[in-house]
Amino acid sequence: MLVIRMIPLPCSRIKHRAPAALLQPATSSEMDRGQEPQAAAARGVEVSLRRFDLADVDAMMVWASDPQVAAVCRWEPYESTDPLLAFIRETVLPHPWFRAICVGGEEERPVGAVSVTPTADACRAELGYVLARAHWGKGVATAAVKRVVATVFAEVEGLERVEALVDVRNAASQRVLEKAGFRREAVMRKYCVLKGQVKDMVMYSFISTDSLVE
Amino acid sequence: MEAEAEGDVSLREFTEADAEALFEWASDPRVVRFQRRDAYAHVDEARRYIIDHVLPHPWYRAICVAGADRPVGSISVKPTECRASVGYRVAHAHWGRGVATRAVSAAAAEVFAEWPWLARLEAIADVENPASQRVLEKAGFTREGVLRRYVVLKGRPRDMVVFSLVRGDREEKPAEEANGP
Numbered sequence: 161m162l163v164i165r166m167i168p169l170p171c172s173r174i175k176h177r178a179p180a181a182l183l184q185p186a187t188s189s190e191m192d193r194g195q196e197p198q199a200a201a202a203r204g205v206e207v208s209l210r211r212f213d214l215a216d217v218d219a220m221m222v223w224a225s226d227p228q229v230a231a232v233c234r235w236e237p238y239e240s241t242d243p244l245l246a247f248i249r250e251t252v253l254p255h256p257w258f259r260a261i262c263v264g265g266e267e268e269r270p271v272g273a274v275s276v277t278p279t280a281d282a283c284r285a286e287l288g289y290v291l292a293r294a295h296w297g298k299g300v301a302t303a304a305v306k307r308v309v310a311t312v313f314a315e316v317e318g319l320e321r322v323e324a325l326v327d328v329r330n331a332a333s334q335r336v337l338e339k340a341g342f343r344r345e346a347v348m349r350k351y352c353v354l355k356g357q358v359k360d361m362v363m364y365s366f367i368s369t370d371s372l373v374e
Numbered sequence: 375m376e377a378e379a380e381g382d383v384s385l386r387e388f389t390e391a392d393a394e395a396l397f398e399w400a401s402d403p404r405v406v407r408f409q410r411r412d413a414y415a416h417v418d419e420a421r422r423y424i425i426d427h428v429l430p431h432p433w434y435r436a437i438c439v440a441g442a443d444r445p446v447g448s449i450s451v452k453p454t455e456c457r458a459s460v461g462y463r464v465a466h467a468h469w470g471r472g473v474a475t476r477a478v479s480a481a482a483a484e485v486f487a488e489w490p491w492l493a494r495l496e497a498i499a500d501v502e503n504p505a506s507q508r509v510l511e512k513a514g515f516t517r518e519g520v521l522r523r524y525v526v527l528k529g530r531p532r533d534m535v536v537f538s539l540v541r542g543d544r545e546e547k548p549a550e551e552a553n554g555p
């Protein structure tokens with residue numbers, strides 16, 4: 161579903177590989193609506209991360225089948241749980257760092273996922289996240305990303321840098337990263353193709369010596 | 375295969391017979407200083423590298439100057455999705471003459487022509503390698519930013535400057551003239 165690097169191929173053959181930044185508001189009014197509640201809620205949002213289980217497939221289906229969520233991802237909305245079970249089995253469970261996002265102590269039913277995927281260099285890995293639409297605009301993604309950078313450097317040997325690539329037009333997702341303490345480094349022009357469109361992507365990073373944001 | 379040429383710099387495919395020439399720069403600490411690989415100690419390492427890495431590579435070329443067949447450096451382009459990354463190295467004796475700049479320009483022209491899916495050619499240069507940064511600027515690349523602790527080089531994480539040339543750039547903004555004869 162997201163952020164799994166396949167063997168590098170020309171773009172026409174890539175199936176799965178999503179950059180971070182999956183909270184694309186469709187209109188500017190949605191963005192405005194997202195700003196206020198996010199600022200207030202972030203102080204009170206209780207988020208925990210845990211490993212996935214096959215039993216999470218129904219909860220995962222909520223965001224995996226949502227066309228508005230899929231619109232900013234590389235994958236198409238899932239129409240049944242069988243391929244999603246295959247995804248959990250083949251990609252999520254063996255993944256070095258893939259976590260379910262749970263809110264408000266509701267451990268049984270995740271509302272999203274976050275992953276940190278290794279790259280060709282042991283010192284850097286790529287962050288990706290996805291959230292069910294019902295939980296957008298509440299500071300959940302920001303809280304989840306803060307938890308990631310607070311824990312992942314201790315858990316992954318040799319990791320010095322967590323990076324995230326965000327569509328230049330996805331201001332909401334850029335704000336998530338900025339609030340979590342990431343630094344904006346560069347706009348990478350014509351970096352990748354997403355659903356037939358070549359995209360400019362902003363590169364963000366959080367390195368092991370950066371300060372955690374409370 | 376037609377060799378792409380720029381001034382007196384031309385690119386051609388490698389053969390095993392180039393092992394000694396490759397060894398000359400691959401064994402030079404000054405040349406490999408900003409590369410992952412350590413300096414080679416024996417020409418057999420260069421021969422193995424040609425067989426195992428260069429010949430099967432999607433795009434790897436020898437840099438030749440002034441019509442001489444013996445290469446003075448190499449340049450490679452590695453494709454990923456809609457982009458590709460370029461790397462190059464030149465024997466120390468040929469530094470400071472614009473050889474790398476012309477090789478990068480020639481390689482860019484060739485890969486944009488050969489790969490219609492290619493939207494972006496990118497390169498990274500160590501923050502402490504201004505000579506390589508100048509090569510890319512002179513070849514018409516745009517400096518996009520600094521990627522912190524991006525790669526591990528000889529055991530230490532390094533900050534890298536990232537540059538790109540996108541398909542639209544080449545029509546609008548020709549590369550500066552390279553210095554040199």
